[in-house]
Amino acid sequence: MRRNQWLAAPLGAATAAALLSGCGATDGSNAGSGKGVVMGISDKVKATDPASGYDPGSWLLFNNVFQSLLSFPKGGTTPEPDAAQACGFKGNDSTVYECTLRGGLKFSNGKSLTSKDVKYSFERTLKINDENGPAVMLASIGSIETPDDKTVVFNLKNPDATFPSKIASGAGSIVDHTEYPADKLRGDGKATGSGVYKLDSINDKSASFSVNGSYSGKAKPKNSGVTMKFFNEDQAALKKVLESGDVDFAFRGLAAKDIAGLASQNGDQKVEVVQGAGAEVEHLVFNVNDPVAGKLPVRKAIAYLVDREALVKQVYDGTATPLYSIVPAGIASHTTAFFDRYGGSPQPEKAKNVLRAAGIKDKVKITLYSTPSRYGPSTDQEFQLIAKQLNDSGLFEADVKSVEFEQYEKDIQDGKYGVYVKGWVPDYPDADNFTQPFFGPDNVLHNNYDNKEIIGTIIPATSAKSDRAATANDYARLQDIVSDEVPLLPLWQSKQYAVTRQNVTGLQWSLDASTVFRFWEISKG
Numbered sequence: 001m002r003r004n005q006w007l008a009a010p011l012g013a014a015t016a017a018a019l020l021s022g023c024g025a026t027d028g029s030n031a032g033s034g035k036g037v038v039m040g041i042s043d044k045v046k047a048t049d050p051a052s053g054y055d056p057g058s059w060l061l062f063n064n065v066f067q068s069l070l071s072f073p074k075g076g077t078t079p080e081p082d083a084a085q086a087c088g089f090k091g092n093d094s095t096v097y098e099c100t101l102r103g104g105l106k107f108s109n110g111k112s113l114t115s116k117d118v119k120y121s122f123e124r125t126l127k128i129n130d131e132n133g134p135a136v137m138l139a140s141i142g143s144i145e146t147p148d149d150k151t152v153v154f155n156l157k158n159p160d161a162t163f164p165s166k167i168a169s170g171a172g173s174i175v176d177h178t179e180y181p182a183d184k185l186r187g188d189g190k191a192t193g194s195g196v197y198k199l200d201s202i203n204d205k206s207a208s209f210s211v212n213g214s215y216s217g218k219a220k221p222k223n224s225g226v227t228m229k230f231f232n233e234d235q236a237a238l239k240k241v242l243e244s245g246d247v248d249f250a251f252r253g254l255a256a257k258d259i260a261g262l263a264s265q266n267g268d269q270k271v272e273v274v275q276g277a278g279a280e281v282e283h284l285v286f287n288v289n290d291p292v293a294g295k296l297p298v299r300k301a302i303a304y305l306v307d308r309e310a311l312v313k314q315v316y317d318g319t320a321t322p323l324y325s326i327v328p329a330g331i332a333s334h335t336t337a338f339f340d341r342y343g344g345s346p347q348p349e350k351a352k353n354v355l356r357a358a359g360i361k362d363k364v365k366i367t368l369y370s371t372p373s374r375y376g377p378s379t380d381q382e383f384q385l386i387a388k389q390l391n392d393s394g395l396f397e398a399d400v401k402s403v404e405f406e407q408y409e410k411d412i413q414d415g416k417y418g419v420y421v422k423g424w425v426p427d428y429p430d431a432d433n434f435t436q437p438f439f440g441p442d443n444v445l446h447n448n449y450d451n452k453e454i455i456g457t458i459i460p461a462t463s464a465k466s467d468r469a470a471t472a473n474d475y476a477r478l479q480d481i482v483s484d485e486v487p488l489l490p491l492w493q494s495k496q497y498a499v500t501r502q503n504v505t506g507l508q509w510s511l512d513a514s515t516v517f518r519f520w521e522i523s524k525g
Contacts, residue, residue: 034223035524037504038246040238042231042253045207048191048199049180050173051125052133056252056425056515057230059170064209064226064519065108066193067217068172069099069118069152070164072514074521077429079168082217083113083194085150087164094159094466101150106214107176108198115146120177122154127183134171137427159464165428196221196520205230209519222506222523242271242499248524249500249507251517256378259497260317272502276511277330278494281323281434282375282423284368284386285488289448290418292366297358299486302419303342304351305393306386312492315382320492325479326434328493330513332468333431333475337483338490348393355395363397366390369420370400371408379421382491412446422488429513431475432462438488439478449487454478 045061047053053062063071070079070087081087087099105113122144129135140160145153156163166172179192191199196219197209210225229247231238235255242250254262262273284306286293293299308322321329324339342350355364370383383400390396403411411417422445426433437444439454458478462471482488496511503525510517 034221036225036227037223037248037522037524038227038229040229040231040241040247040250040253042233042235042238044230044232045202045228046132047185048189048202049186050121050134050170050175051128051180052130052185053170054132054134059515060228060517061191061199061207062170062173062193063195063516064197065191065195065199065212066170066173066175067105067113067195068168068170068174069101070168070172072168072429072516074509074518075512077513079164082168083118083174089161089466094161094163094464095156097154097156097163099152099154101152102216103150104216105194106216107192107194108212108214109176109179109192110214111176111178113174113176113194114149115152116149117177118152118174119144119146120180120182121174122172124175124180124182125171128185130185134169134427137166137169137171159460161463161466161468162428162430162432165430165433169428171427197226200225219518219520221520223519226519226522242501245270245501248504249498249522251498251507251510254497254499256315256317256319259319259499262499270501271499274498274500274507274511276496276498276508277513278320278496278511279328279330279429279513279515280423280425280494281326281328282320282421282491282493283326283488284491285420285422285445285447286449286486287415287418287420287447288487289415292364293418295358295360296486297354297360298364298366299489300342300354301351301364301395302390303338303483303486303489304347304354305390305395306489306491307346307389308491309345310389311382311385315378315385316492319497320494323490323493326438326482326488326490327431327475327479328434331429331431331434333472335476335479337476337479341483346389346393348395351393351395363395365397366419367417368398368400369408369411369417370402371405371421372402374405374408375421375423383421415446415448426515429515430468431471435459435475435478436463439482445488447487449485451481451485454481 043057045057046055047058050062067083069084071082073080084099085102090096090098125135126138140156142157143155176192180186196215198212200208200210207228211221238250238253239258241247286299288294312320324336327334368383368387370379372379380402387398387400390398436459440459458474462474465471498507505523506521509521
């Protein structure tokens with residue numbers, strides 16, 4: 001996420017030229033007969049206005065309070081109609097995308113949702129272009145037409161086969177045009193959507209949601225409401241309230257050692273750990289203009305020496321898995337390019353050979369930059385271990401510097417660091433979201449890496465193919481190029497966890513590669 005995006009799933013074949021078939025709507029009468037549930041979360045909800053929020057906490061709110069034209073079904077990563085009855089590309093060039101709205105859509109305030117609101121929502125996000133918002137995801141939109149109350153036509157500036165996935169994310173949230181200013185963010189902290197839930201209240205400590213009686217869609221809420229309690233990265237406090245029963249489950253923010261410890265006690269009657277697929281990744285990034293990290297032999301030597309298995313075991317207690325390519329496992333077109341080229345365990349002799357062949361005979365002095373204030377307290381520990389792995393080879397003299405995030409980001413953009421950490425939580429489960437932001441124009445890594453084949457050929461080719469399965473060879477080629485030129489070194493991808501009291505069910509449907517947390521699937525016995 002460019003929003004939170006630097007923190008620390010497979011899209012099926014065609015959304016296609018044919019219109020997606022619609023699914024039956026509910027009538028809004030299933031207003032959630034189950035008990036209310038209380039969740040603990042370490043993330044903040046930074047925004048209640050979809051034109052601004054671009055972080056995990058805010059998108060969790062958006063996915064439950066607002067509808068999008070499309071959404072990701074539970075356990076799936078191919079967008080399906082939601083507020084729309086049907087959507088699809090017209091023609092073969094992936095530049096005109098048309099949706100027909102389902103009937104009977106209403107906002108939580110009782111007002112009807114029409115194509116005017118859809119057009120208004122997208123144009124508003126683009127016009128405001130908030131620096132902390134998702135406008136960047138909608139940049140391919142050229143114009144929007146609404147020939148009638150139920151039809152929306154997007155004319156794209158360039159082929160964008162991933163457009164359905166983008167508008168199925170929080171970036172596609174539809175707002176009531178009468179309640180949201182066209183040229184500025186809503187300032188009252190409230191939210192008016194047509195999603196399964198409505199926001200009743202929110203402050204620094206908690207947020208309260210109840211089932212939206214005006215909702216019309218496929219979801220059937222299994223609870224009467226959800227309360228989120230915020231713990232602002234206080235891992236110990238989150239664990240304590242979970243064990244005491246003050247929250248029904250915890251999502252995001254428990255320390256890796258606590259998750260591992262609770263998992264080992266899964267027979268306990270108090271709590272259990274629910275595990276799902278994760279697509280959050282972390283990379284070691286190299287500034288290719290740096291006098292040391294800019295040397296390809298140095299980067300390749302590091303690739304031969306980093307022991308990912310030790311990192312996930314010793315630092316993350318097995319709550320992550322080693323990552324050997326820029327596209328994580330579980331995402332279509334994933335390969336193991338770095339494993340194939342550099343192996344799965346340290347190879348100091350090969351590292352030595354690549355340095356000596358380049359005439360580098362002295363120990364390589366290098367600093368690894370970390371920022372635990374952004375990526376968590378384990379980041380410094382992880383980088384200390386990487387530095388030790390490099391130094392133990394006898395080929396490097398590496399140290400670690402920890403920097404507060406604001407200064408860290410400024411220094412990266414100023415080119416002051418040679419090696420640094422970046423993490424990524426995807427906006428949508430497609431290889432495009434793990435490649436174009438990193439290697440396209442104005443990439444978010446700020447590492448000065450520019451490959452003409454990737455930018456000029458591969459990215460345009462993959463963007464134009466609505467049959468996403470047809471992009472596999474292109475993405476394999478891209479992953480091979482990156483493993484050969486090493487502008488970054490993939491380290492790990494996360495597993496997703498929720499830790500819950502044993503009378504809570506349905507959390508597995510919120511721990512899939514779509515990264516959508518579905519309140520409506522959770523029930524409490």
